[in-house]
Amino acid sequence: MCKEPKKTEPATDIGKLITKSHPGGQPAWYYVGQQQGYRNLCGKLNNCGNLQRYVHPTRFPPLQQRLLTLWQNVTAFADVTFTDKTATQNFEEPLADYSAEADELAQDILAESKKPPKLHPKLTLNANAFDVLCGTVINAAGLGSVQSGAPLLFFTGAAWQPSLKIVHVGAMDLQIGCAATEDFLPMSGFVRIIGRLPPRPIPKLTLPRVTFGTALTAPLLGLAPQIFSALAFEPADLIVQPGQDNLHVIAPAIPGQFEANDAYFTIPVDPRPRTLTISNPTQTLTTGMQLDSALFGPNVDFGSGEGVISFIDPANGLLLAAGDAVPVTLGITGTSCFAAATSKTIQVKVTKGRPVIIWDLTSAAVCGEPVGPSLTATISPATLQDKLKYSLQPTDRWPDRAYCYIRVEFPGDEHFQPVFMEAKQVLVRNATEKQGADEMLNGTAWRRPDLGTPENTALQNWNGDAGGVKALGQKIVKAIANMTYAEVCRYLSAATPAPDGTRKSGGQDMWRWNNGLQVRVKEEGSDHSFGTEVNVEVVTVSGGFTTHVNQTAFKVMINGDAGARDPGKVVRPGGLSDAEWESYKSGAMRVDHIRCPKVPQVITWKLRDNKLTPKRNQVQRDLMTISCLGDAELTFQMNGQNKSREEFATFNFPGPFEYRLVVTAKATERYTGVAASVNVTPE
Amino acid sequence: MAEESDRDAKAAWVLRVLSVDVTRAAAAVRTEESGATKDLPGLSAWQAARAAAVQSLQQLEVAFRAMKEPEVPKAIILVRAIRAQLTERPDTMQKVQELQRFIEQDQTVSEAEIPNGFGFKVSLRAPLLAALSQLRPAP
Numbered sequence: 037m038c039k040e041p042k043k044t045e046p047a048t049d050i051g052k053l054i055t056k057s058h059p060g061g062q063p064a065w066y067y068v069g070q071q072q073g074y075r076n077l078c079g080k081l082n083n084c085g086n087l088q089r090y091v092h093p094t095r096f097p098p099l100q101q102r103l104l105t106l107w108q109n110v111t112a113f114a115d116v117t118f119t120d121k122t123a124t125q126n127f128e129e130p131l132a133d134y135s136a137e138a139d140e141l142a143q144d145i146l147a148e149s150k151k152p153p154k155l156h157p158k159l160t161l162n163a164n165a166f167d168v169l170c171g172t173v174i175n176a177a178g179l180g181s182v183q184s185g186a187p188l189l190f191f192t193g194a195a196w197q198p199s200l201k202i203v204h205v206g207a208m209d210l211q212i213g214c215a216a217t218e219d220f221l222p223m224s225g226f227v228r229i230i231g232r233l234p235p236r237p238i239p240k241l242t243l244p245r246v247t248f249g250t251a252l253t254a255p256l257l258g259l260a261p262q263i264f265s266a267l268a269f270e271p272a273d274l275i276v277q278p279g280q281d282n283l284h285v286i287a288p289a290i291p292g293q294f295e296a297n298d299a300y301f302t303i304p305v306d307p308r309p310r311t312l313t314i315s316n317p318t319q320t321l322t323t324g325m326q327l328d329s330a331l332f333g334p335n336v337d338f339g340s341g342e343g344v345i346s347f348i349d350p351a352n353g354l355l356l357a358a359g360d361a362v363p364v365t366l367g368i369t370g371t372s373c374f375a376a377a378t379s380k381t382i383q384v385k386v387t388k389g390r391p392v393i394i395w396d397l398t399s400a401a402v403c404g405e406p407v408g409p410s411l412t413a414t415i416s417p418a419t420l421q422d423k424l425k426y427s428l429q430p431t432d433r434w435p436d437r438a439y440c441y442i443r444v445e446f447p448g449d450e451h452f453q454p455v456f457m458e459a460k461q462v463l464v465r466n467a468t469e470k471q472g473a474d475e476m477l478n479g480t481a482w483r484r485p486d487l488g489t490p491e492n493t494a495l496q497n498w499n500g501d502a503g504g505v506k507a508l509g510q511k512i513v514k515a516i517a518n519m520t521y522a523e524v525c526r527y528l529s530a531a532t533p534a535p536d537g538t539r540k541s542g543g544q545d546m547w548r549w550n551n552g553l554q555v556r557v558k559e560e561g562s563d564h565s566f567g568t569e570v571n572v573e574v575v576t577v578s579g580g581f582t583t584h585v586n587q588t589a590f591k592v593m594i595n596g597d598a599g600a601r602d603p604g605k606v607v608r609p610g611g612l613s614d615a616e617w618e619s620y621k622s623g624a625m626r627v628d629h630i631r632c633p634k635v636p637q638v639i640t641w642k643l644r645d646n647k648l649t650p651k652r653n654q655v656q657r658d659l660m661t662i663s664c665l666g667d668a669e670l671t672f673q674m675n676g677q678n679k680s681r682e683e684f685a686t687f688n689f690p691g692p693f694e695y696r697l698v699v700t701a702k703a704t705e706r707y708t709g710v711a712a713s714v715n716v717t718p719e
Numbered sequence: 720m721a722e723e724s725d726r727d728a729k730a731a732w733v734l735r736v737l738s739v740d741v742t743r744a745a746a747a748v749r750t751e752e753s754g755a756t757k758d759l760p761g762l763s764a765w766q767a768a769r770a771a772a773v774q775s776l777q778q779l780e781v782a783f784r785a786m787k788e789p790e791v792p793k794a795i796i797l798v799r800a801i802r803a804q805l806t807e808r809p810d811t812m813q814k815v816q817e818l819q820r821f822i823e824q825d826q827t828v829s830e831a832e833i834p835n836g837f838g839f840k841v842s843l844r845a846p847l848l849a850a851l852s853q854l855r856p857a858p
């Protein structure tokens with residue numbers, strides 16, 4: 037509520053005397069107050085003050101300000117105007133304007149008193165914080181809005197402004213606000229402004245057409261050297277991708293001045309032209325060989341960059357003809373980065389190809405049975421398959437001997453050399469022998485030598501060791517039953533020697549058992565020392581007569597050093613320690629202690645799909661498995677290059693040409709070393 | 720004569736309503752233009768306003784003397800004190816600031832301007848501050 041400003045009493049003697057100078061001794065404002073017009077006006081203003089109590093406080097301040105201003109104007113007018121000490125002047129007319137203003141104010145107060153309270157407007161910001169470049173003039177309305185609809189203003193510390201220029205780098209809280217409206221109160225709040233340095237300007241580049249591999253230079257980009265050196269580029273020096281490539285231009289930040297900036301520009305890049313230069317291949321070319329750039333080794337010059345040689349003649353790179361000066365036309369295909377090269381024709385010398393026969397004798401060989409299933413050799417290239425010739429025909433039957441050789445050959449033609457392969461198939465058993473062997477192993481037919489059985493007398497006298505004889509017999513029978521030639525040879529050669537250190541062929545008296553199965557050396561009556569080769573046969577004896585039923589013969593190497601051929605002389609077998617040698621001479625050594633001769637190692641290539649034509653990029657171990665008899669150490673070669681087991685197993689066959697795979701097994705205590713190879717031609 | 724009378728009436732109205740003595744201000748301008756005081760910008764205007772104020776204060780002092788009241792001696796001393804505070808030549812910034820503070824804040828100046836019953840108006844603060852604002856002394 038606003039009332040008439042209070043008039044204070046004079047404080048100094050000057051004021052007191054001036055007060056007394058008026059008639060009646062009253063101050064000037066007293067006389068003004070006596071004027072009717074002034075009193076009427078004051079009454080209106082007091083009425084306005086009384087009416088304000090009906091106005092809600094939220095609508096009160098502007099009315100109060102108006103009333104206060106009016107009061108001040110009225111009293112100032114009176115103070116200025118009053119000079120007549122008689123105080124008779126009528127202020128009715130000069131105060132007419134103030135009176136009308138008081139009436140209007142009273143009307144406004146009445147109207148305002150009927151309105152509801154003003155509300156606090158809600159401030160809606162477009163974000164919690166705003167990134168603004170330094171130097172930018174921001175408008176508060178762009179940061180958000182107020183419910184009242186009043187324009188947002190910035191408070192700059194001295195005044196409210198509709199816009200503000202951001203000059204500060206970093207975060208700052210700016211006060212924003214708006215004025216009151218008809219229905220809302222004024223509002224004030226803060227908004228976080230984060231001043232950012234402007235991005236460093238990057239010149240607009242107009243890039244010319246370039247070829248792949250063109251170096252970026254200042255003249256190429258049309259930049260001054262100092263600007264070029266101040267910028268960074270990706271790719272840094274070469275245009276990497278032909279076509280409409282993007283050149284990434286990076287402008288590093290300048291502290292306190294610019295932030296880092298980057299831009300992309302389109303640069304048309306053409307494939308790089310090149311010349312294909314190919315000279316004679318570095319290795320012999322043969323018919324059927326799949327040509328590959330690797331065959332030309334360092335004599336292939338693609339010009340630069342990657343590429344794949346395309347063989348125009350022969351179209352698929354497969355050499356079919358043999359002879360001198362065969363024309364081969366080559367080209368190099370275009371890539372995304374390099375253009376296709378001009379084709380070249382060179383004269384190469386093509387020799388006859390060497391086919392590869394693959395033959396895995398895995399089927400059992402039984403005496404008298406047809407050999408047909410075993411004749412399944414394959415030859416690479418497969419076009420020569422029909423030209424294979426076997427020494428046995430599928431309708432032939434396995435011969436009645438311990439082993440036989442089967443030969444398969446390709447006789448050769450105008451493009452391929454003749455090749456052959458021999459395989460040895462061992463024949464050691466039939467049904468009758470195996471039955472006897474099983475009985476012997478189970479002990480049902482075995483009789484101890486110390487029981488005095490006539491059949492065992494000679495054997496018992498031979499070494500006087502019934503347990504050793506039994507063990508020996510079991511091993512021999514087991515070997516026969518398993519029909520493994522190498523095993524039979526080993527156990528026969530490990531027979532307990534005579535007390536004088538020699539091995540005498542005892543004919544039918546050598547090894548004989550009461551089931552009629554007998555192992556004997558065929559050369560009856562001859563002496564054999566270590567290192568000699570004898571023929572041993574297993575026969576069935578029945579009724580005191582030797583009946584050669586299902587006879588099986590072996591060549592047996594009597595264990596011992598090669599030079600130990602002096603009859604009656606005890607020769608130290610190889611590999612025996614001193615203690616073993618003494619035991620050997622005394623006859624106390626058991627057969628298990630005798631070293632066996634080494635037998636050839638066998639490496640088996642087992643094809644998964646029964647063919648040697650893998651698909652391209654097929655790895656070796658998916659094509660075939662390689663095994664050997666023992667745990668020999670294997671080494672691997674691929675086209676003459678040594679490979680580790682893992683490299684060999686994971687090697688894929690990328691190109692359509694022949695690969696030569698060689699596996700070598702080192703000699704072990706039991707096996708001699710051997711190397712086996714196979715040629716593989718991917719499809 | 721009629722024209723001169725009309726000019727005097729307007730000057731009187733300006734002096735009464737706006738508290739500006741046009742006659743004295745014109746005289747001060749003429750004095751300044753004549754080169755009487757050339758040493759300090761605005762000094763002549765200040766001295767003119769000061770002369771008018773001193774004259775008003777002397778007029779008020781004479782009116783006080785005519786009154787038979789016990790406060791007269793003290794009031795005359797205060798009036799003279801006001802007159803003494805109005806430095807004739809405020810040639811430094813400090814003097815100007817002291818003058819400004821006195822004219823704006825001193826209660827004796829306020830009460831001397833209260834409309835009186837002597838028949839004349841004492842106007843001190845407005846004309847003196849206006850003239851003082853034109854002074855540009857050296858710091």
